[in-house]
Amino acid sequence: MTRYIAVLLVLLALFYAVSGVAAVARGWVIPMNRRHVRVPRIYGWGQLMVAFALCWQTAFGFSASGTRASGTLIGSAILLAGLIVMVVGQCAGGKRKRGGTP
Template identity: 35%
Template sequence: MAWVVGTGVLIGLLAVASGISTLRTGWLLPTARRHVTRPRLHGFGALLVGASVLLHSLFYFHILPSVSWEVRFFGGNALLLAGLLLIALSQLLPQRRNSDHAGLPGN
């Protein structure tokens, strides 16, 4: 069972690294570049998803003090769903318009 949780740690670290690089530089994975219209939302969503996976594994390996299973279950699922919602919104919301060019004729 430990190798499954260890794989989750690796995936969580990759998601956190992807979120940080998206927030700092605007870089996205090549598979997401065409679909994402708001990179900052995507970065925050990736951070929440990665944090959810990492917290579950930190509780499993007893690195963090143990809390009740309800807190772990509902807290982890809330983080995961919030991250997935932000990732979905980053792809579904329309691209922001530049207000400098809104009043120019021909636009």
């Protein structure tokens, strides 16, 4: 893996992590996703899982040992699980509370 791709992946993971922490702590979701997200805290946990998976895959992408394949496979499983949790946050029942962000 080249370094410029790794830098882009880490920046993307940082964006997801900051957005996930905001969703978990305050219930805040970025404006273009607000209509779709029904449970912001679950959605935020999914974003944190995706951020962790991107960092995991970046770390194992640079390893030259035999653990590279299994590390990236585990990272892909975590990424898929995070995406599923994000979808659950979008599809979960109930309406958003009116006291939060619009």
